[in-house]
């Protein structure tokens with residue numbers, strides 16, 4: 001019998017507490033072959049998440065915005081429905097994403113960037129999750145209009161989940177870029193850093209892209225050495241978060257420090273330092289005497305820090 005124990009149902013993943021994690025759409029990935037977005041967009045009840053370059057298109061009051069638009073509204077707002085993407089189905093009803101080239105001044109709609117929507121929490125988690133999926137896919141189409149193999153123009157297929165090159169036959173798939181984000185710990189203290197662009201007082205976990213040919217554990221250890229100058233040993237996974245800027249997956253880990261003298265990477269970090277576990281609780285409660293803060297609850301960094309502050313890990 002395995003010594004590994006799984007949590008009891010219903011499982012509540014640590015990941016589910018992060019922003020953008022509430023997507024409940026049935027992605028019907030097995031049924032995308034030959035799927036026509038135009039045909040799905042014409043089905044009764046089809047709903048559309050819409051975007052401009054500035055963010056998600058919303059209607060209704062700002063305190064309780066509506067993110068999902070019916071076909072009539074999408075057409076009225078000028079959505080490019082001929083380039084719609086099938087995100088999936090919600091209780092059998094299709095959900096799609098589409099771009100609006102430009103929102104007219106008279107339209108009864110407005111835009112909001114995804115980060116702000118995740119922070120202010122005015123959208124239902126399932127809408128925010130679907131918007132993250134939609135934003136990543138729209139961004140992928142925007143940046144991958146030409147075949148990376150032969151340079152010819154490629155065409156959307158599979159309901160928008162693939163692009164095919166008519167010239168050389170190469171199939172192109174949406175990308176997801178893995179990023180490790182981690183808390184290096186040593187008993188009752190851990191390492192947090194401050195990027196130059198952070199709001200005053202905010203410290204967060206260090207993070208970086210996973211490189212080709214690298215395990216997650218090695219990426220965690222490499223990034224901590226590059227950014228903070230410390231060596232780490234064991235690495236454990238905690239949670240992940242879709243991060244639609246434009247298409248990352250944040251992979252949150254804890255790492256056990258095996259060296260302790262910090263050397264800051266000056267290009268990226270304004271400061272890096274050890275924090276005592278008790279300090280983290282004050283930062284989470286916004287009562288730290290020096291005014292230090294952690295990222296908002298939508299961010300996976302918040303949940304890594306909180307899990308460690310609560311003593312639930314390592």
Ligand SMILES: [Zn+2]
Pocket residue numbers: 147148149150151152165166167168169170
């Ligand atoms: Zn090609």
